[in-house]
Amino acid sequence: MFDVFGLSECGSNSWNKFQKQHKGVFKNSSEASRAYNDLKVNKSPWPYDYAPKKETLSPGEKIRMAMSEGQPSNRPGGWATTDEIPDVNMVREKLAVTKEFKENIAYVQEYEVIKELPVKTGTVGPQIDGLDGTYYHGGGNQIQLDVPPAERMDYLKPISDYKIE
Secondary structure, three states, rough: EEEEEEEEHHHOOHHHHHHHOOOOOOOOOOHHHHHHHHHHHOOOOOOOOOOOOEEEEOOOEEEEEEEEOOOOOOOOEEEEEEOOOOOOOHHOOOOOOOOOOOOOEEEEEEEEOOEEEEEEEEOOEEEEEOOOOOOEOOEEEEEEEOOHHHHHHOOOOEEEEEEEO
């Protein structure tokens, strides 16, 4: 069959991917459309209709963060994971880190928790990159540090790092 419009070369768009990932979740397409637009605007880090669990990480526990090029280990972000991070693709797809949020991911920093750390944990929700519309599925595990940025190093000690591509 001949593809007159060249559509076979096109990947599915973010709306189609959102619908596929959320099949059976919404009562109708209007509800799905509202949830999709809410995700585009508000960028919730959690899956649709999901409540993260409040927990406390204990001293000795280890977490990982995908770091930007030039980001020093004593300036950790607010999000981490216990998942292995083998490459940038995993950070984008499973952790749903958009280029809009972190354009150049260069390495992974592993930290050890040194003081009881309040966090929110749960599944990574999907994201739509505001720069190019790419849809990232999420699905990995995430930890939101529930302390102000200036206090994060009171709870964490950098222990190792490695480059990723």
